[in-house]
Amino acid sequence: MPAAADPVPALRCAGLRRRFRIGRRVVVALDDIDVSVARGGITGLIGADGAGKTTLMRLAAGLLQPDAGRIEVLGIDVAREPLKVQTRVGYMPQHFGLYEDLSVRENLDLYADLQGVLPAQRPARYAELLHMTGLGPFTARMAGRLSGGMKQKLGLACTLLQPPELLLLDEPTVGVDPVSRRELWQIIDHLTRNLDATVLFSTAYLDEAERCDTVLVLHEGRLLASGPPREIAAGMDGRSFRATAALGRRQLQARLAGLPWVVDAVIQGGGVRVVTQAGASPDPATMRPAAADVRFVPVPPRFEDGLVARLRAESGRDAAAPGGMAAGDAGVVASPPGADDDIIVVEHLTRRFGLFAAVDDISFRVRRGEIFGLLGANGAGKSTTFRMLCGLLPPSSGRLRVAGFDLRNAAAPARGRIGYMAQKFSLYGDLSVAQNLRFFASAYRLHGARRTARMAWAIREFDLAAMLEATARDLPLGFKQRLALACALMHEPDILFLDEPTSGVDPLARREFWRRINALAEAGVTVLVTTHFMEEAEYCDRLVIMAQGRVLAAGEPEAIKAAARGANRPDPTMEDAFIAVIEAADKRTLAA
């Protein structure tokens, strides 16, 4: 019996179920979860939005009651004795649970009072935590005025005042800048290695899974896999390759994704990362004639390869599933790309709110038919830049041109050339899918036969026929994303603005989304996209890295990564590059 070897696991779930009633709809948040997590180390709870991560966290913290089954934390039945559990665990909710109008010190005092930390213990404990989080110089600052990364560390410090045996962290790194993310990981490593704490950590970033000792993969309320991340990637040995060809990487990727022996094909660097079906090896013959020169180099498998393979097996969707629009089929008539045809021009753009400069003197140019990325953490100024480009917000100073117009005072024809997909997919939740399509078509002044034709196009192209009568609010996140994109493309724009389009969706939906965007770009549509996912930078032809309202680096992803290459980083990721760029900027600030 494994229970004998591991007398008291940190977390044990048996037949755990939890449903929620939202209006008339019942959502199964967790469905029959059986899992045991040993004490010690870091356990990652991996899954997209709506996978059930937060529900499991709240059940473990005693904030929710299970509908069926049992959940035990440190051997205690949580449903029966929540108070007993709560005195032994630390829990940081998604927004860190800080009082924004209290200072760093006052937040610490409050949580020390609430957790019963004796006054005599406090000076030493505060000193230790402030040192660990680097918040020492900021004790008098209001929590609301801290950066996202500092808030995250303060939230963590508040839960650590009374050292917990089990630390529950609900998505502490989402939207936080990579530097703070790395620092948080250092703190967590320190806690688990040196202080014997157990950490349960939920995240939507798949690269973080590889840093965990154990991962639990949740998908639509079910436990898809659990175990050490290497084990999940283990079955993938000999199936991961890097493909290169003279063909453009987007076309190469589109071709590879359509092949029956390919499970996964994503753009990475100058090539395409390919995962083959079990037992299949790359078959260059299938790539003829367009990419006859294709070369496959084996690469070590990563966690994401294993996860995507499992998700594909789970959903029955394979790489060849319809949805990828072939180039030219996007229904978009775009002018052919010209070499030095800058369709978006931003020069010394600044936007201040009071004394605070949300966007601080940024300049960049986007060429026609390009996928251009604005990469940065929450609060870096990406959305503010977007709102100015769309004419929703007047700049404080500087100049901007979109397709030759300043959208703030441009006529409808200029706006008619732009498709905009807002963060959280501004759909009408109470309307059905068909009603949303019809509304957006009318909003873009499509009538009669043209509207009918475009709606038919959207339904066919985005595979919406089965869901036409469903209320938009009730759609799964991936569907919402598709519908939002369909609405944004209704009027055949040749410029597309995407604000955090893939935030929270699962890896398959993310791939499908990018396949469509790639097809649009191939058809000549200019795409401007903001994201805080470092890996998505790979899809961009060029990008700028933004932090604190400024552009810190600009160029092709490969060039930005190459600039970060050093003796200790022979093959930097985009995240490494981002950190290097921020550190260099900090050094310049210090020197100045």
Add this chain to the structure above:
Amino acid sequence: MNPVALRRLRGLLRKEFLQIWRDPSALAIAFLLPAVLLLIFGYGVSLDARNVPLALVTQRPGALAASFTAAFSHSPYFRPRPFLTIQEAERAMRAHEVQGIVWLPSDFARRAQAGGDAPIGVIVNGVDANDARIVEGYVQQVWATWLTARARRRGEAAPTPLSVQPRVRFNPAVSSRDYLVPGLIAVIMTLTGALLTALVIAREWERGTMEALMVTRVTMREILLAKLIPYFLLGMGGMAASVAIAVLLFGVPLAGSWWVLAGASALFMLAALGMGLLISGFARSQFVAGQIALIVTFLPAFLLSGFVFDIGSMPRAVQWITHVVAARYFVAILQSVFLAGNVWPVILPNALALAVIAAIFLGLARTVFRRRLD
């Protein structure tokens, strides 16, 4: 309470006071909202007619007619405008230039001189029934005064009987503000009290801090106490400010004693804060909490407390409903304490009712709030 629990409560209280100090919204609800509402309603809502524009049609001017119109000119209630024909006067009334017409027919002087009936015509704009009745009453009163004065001059007894509105006869000088303002205070403090607690707890839900509090060792009783104590003090401050406005600005007399007023206010504030706590047990966003507070506390207090609409003349079913409206009891106490004095037969039962309602709302809030999110 053991020292550890006391430290938790002290920590929460300190947090709450810091937040009140730094975020002016709570102070605005406690002080600004009552002051603004009291000024708007106090100056805007009046059941008295003053300076009512009135058409005086004198078809045959003479000494007697002049003395009659002078009576209207001297009345503080009317602003008379002379007309020569009834048609012109009617046109002015249709254009809303005058509220009513007093018409002296051509034989007015002759018939009055003859000592018999001297009928006058009174036409009142009945669009607003309440206004119409008041104007009608005032006109009758002015006429009666004029008749009496004239009779006295001629050494005669006053002509009787006169049909006069009782309210006008017994209360011609006292402004209706004196009984409206105490009632208004009850209505306004209902909203203030409920909003104070409902909004601050909804804010904790919105910002996710409630979730963080719940997994510490703090108990629900401590969380509720830590909300009740500061906002009780704040609410009583707002109450004191409202009373000051009533007494100093509107000149409402305070016939009863201060400590009766303070005691009743404290009971009422507990009931209002309890309603807010109960609302925030269900509403987890500030917007929804505000909406609910407005609908379930302010509107019933306004309509069903008897502060302007008499409870006795409501349908029986509605009368029953008024018993759960805390403001009803507070209005009765306030009107008594302000206008009549410490009338114990009024104050004691109403205070008891307030105490019961406060206990019910606070008790319900205590059971609704659990240390769980579902």
